[in-house]
Amino acid sequence: MIPLVDLKAQYSHLENEILDRVKEVFKSTHFIQGPFVEEFEDQFVKMHAASFGAGVSNGTAAISLALEALGVGRGDEVIVPTHTFFATAEAVCNVGATPVFADILPSTYCLDPEDVLRKISSKTKALIPVHIYGNPVDLNALAEIARGHALYMIEDSAQAHFAKYKGQYIGSFGDAATFSFYPGKNLGAFGDAGFVFCKDEQVFQRVKKLRDHGRSDKYEHDLVGSNQRMDAVQAAVLSVKLRYILEWTKSRQEKAMLYDEAIRRAGFKTIEPTPSSEPVYHLYVVEVSNREEVMVRLKEKGISTGIHYPIPLHKQPAFKGMDQGCFRVAEKVAERVISLPLCPELTVENVNFITAEFLKVARP
Numbered sequence: 192m193i194p195l196v197d198l199k200a201q202y203s204h205l206e207n208e209i210l211d212r213v214k215e216v217f218k219s220t221h222f223i224q225g226p227f228v229e230e231f232e233d234q235f236v237k238m239h240a241a242s243f244g245a246g247v248s249n250g251t252a253a254i255s256l257a258l259e260a261l262g263v264g265r266g267d268e269v270i271v272p273t274h275t276f277f278a279t280a281e282a283v284c285n286v287g288a289t290p291v292f293a294d295i296l297p298s299t300y301c302l303d304p305e306d307v308l309r310k311i312s313s314k315t316k317a318l319i320p321v322h323i324y325g326n327p328v329d330l331n332a333l334a335e336i337a338r339g340h341a342l343y344m345i346e347d348s349a350q351a352h353f354a355k356y357k358g359q360y361i362g363s364f365g366d367a368a369t370f371s372f373y374p375g376k377n378l379g380a381f382g383d384a385g386f387v388f389c390k391d392e393q394v395f396q397r398v399k400k401l402r403d404h405g406r407s408d409k410y411e412h413d414l415v416g417s418n419q420r421m422d423a424v425q426a427a428v429l430s431v432k433l434r435y436i437l438e439w440t441k442s443r444q445e446k447a448m449l450y451d452e453a454i455r456r457a458g459f460k461t462i463e464p465t466p467s468s469e470p471v472y473h474l475y476v477v478e479v480s481n482r483e484e485v486m487v488r489l490k491e492k493g494i495s496t497g498i499h500y501p502i503p504l505h506k507q508p509a510f511k512g513m514d515q516g517c518f519r520v521a522e523k524v525a526e527r528v529i530s531l532p533l534c535p536e537l538t539v540e541n542v543n544f545i546t547a548e549f550l551k552v553a554r555p
């Protein structure tokens with residue numbers, strides 16, 4: 192079976208390097224935060240030329256911590272795309288604020304700035320654009336809306352490590368940006384981990400306090416925070432993988448181009464990069480009208496597929512009863528998208544085989 196993401200192949204390439212590094216953590220017994228986490232924080236911030244950054248426990252906590260540090264909470268509304276992973280909106284609820292959904296653009300699958308404008312109310316405090324599938328949102332348009340309405344902007348970058356917008360890595364355009372290092376993400380830990388970038392130093396200091404029981408000193412607590420710290424083992428793994436991430440990104444982009452050449456020529460709709468951006472293809476997504484059939488037939492040929500995502504957030508049972516409305520694009524996309532295998536380890540032969548089998552059965 193060709194998996195969607197081949198984590199086993201990646202591990203076997205890096206096994207010795209990673210085990211050596213993780214042994215150092217064990218020997219040092221600095222298991223939580225400490226020097227290994229600080230080293231990774233430093234590397235990740237420097238590579239991005241970001242202002243400030245903190246390692247945290249996962250990508251969902253990263254969003255909640257950013258919101259809380261910016262002062263977003265009970266009574267506030269936060270605009271999020273309805274087409275994203277559930278956590279984007281869940282993190283808003285976790286700080287007591289209310290997610291307000293907006294539609295996406297049919298071309299890029301990213302938040303539609305026009306619909307954002309329609310959803311702004313006197314309670315709106317922030318917006319969380321998602322660089323979905325690794326495709327950067329139109330950051331200029333959204334930053335302008337945020338500025339014009341005095342809203343905070345948090346880039347949910349969980350799927351977009353080292354994607355570029357106007358020649359610059361995403362993550363430094365918003366007031367904050369959040370990352371997930373869930374194992375299947377483009378940069379994945381060996382467990383849960385996440386990251387927060389902040390533009391403002393005071394916001395950054397609050398994130399650092401909030402992730403660690405609101406501490407100012409070992410047993411002095413300025414705030415009621417929580418425990419959202421990063422493990423040193425995860426930081427050690429991530430420091431090793433960080434050496435390869437740009438090479439892996441290039442490989443993802445090359446494979447996505449190969450797919451695109453044949454699949455677009457056959458008349459299918461795939462991810463259109465946002466103008467002036469360089470997507471990093473967390474997923475290779477294509478729209479079909481006969482999804483069930485395609486998934487069954489590809490499975491018979493040993494090809495894994497996925498659906499990202501089958502249910503838009505406004506239709507999630509957990510959000511039942513909230514004032515929702517019409518999300519024409521997101522609803523259509525949720526019915527049509529299918530994800531084909533894509534990871535740095537996928538070979539050109541794999542891509543050609545998958546493309547040929549896909550084109551035999553799929554209909555635009």
Ligand SMILES: *Cc1c(COP(=O)(O)O)cnc(C)c1O
Binds near residue numbers: 350
């Ligand atoms: C994975 C993901 C998250 C959540 O990250 P976790 O580390 O799993 O908590 C948030 N937003 C998006 C868009 C994601 O893909």
